[in-house]
Amino acid sequence: MRTRDTETAFRRWFGSQIRAARTARGLSQSELARMLPPPIESRTVRGWEHGEVFPRPANIAALVDALDTTPQALFCEPDGLPAMSD
Numbered sequence: 001m002r003t004r005d006t007e008t009a010f011r012r013w014f015g016s017q018i019r020a021a022r023t024a025r026g027l028s029q030s031e032l033a034r035m036l037p038p039p040i041e042s043r044t045v046r047g048w049e050h051g052e053v054f055p056r057p058a059n060i061a062a063l064v065d066a067l068d069t070t071p072q073a074l075f076c077e078p079d080g081l082p083a084m085s086d
Contacts, residue, residue: 012051017074019049021067035066 022032022045029049030042036059047053055063064071 008051011054014054014074015049015051018045018055018063018067021063021069021074022049025067027067032063032066036062 022029027035028042029045033040033042033045036045040059040062044053048055060071060074063069064074067074
């Protein structure tokens with residue numbers, strides 16, 4: 001797989017992790033966006049969830065707090081292995 005394809009696949013996978021954590025807490029994209037430090041908009045959350053863009057490190061930390069989760073839960077597969085590992 002080419003690097004660009006791998007990056008796109010990872011962004012999409014990570015977006016699905018964000019979406020799963022958000023929906024598990026019963027939050028809409030707008031509600032999650034309001035919980036994050038400004039200037040986050042719901043369209044930014046949508047972009048993360050659809051793999052269009054990747055959150056900045058500070059936003060990942062804020063996501064972890066807002067979603068009451070851990071970085072490991074967002075970045076690892078359910079079996080505990082790092083995502084996209086070889």
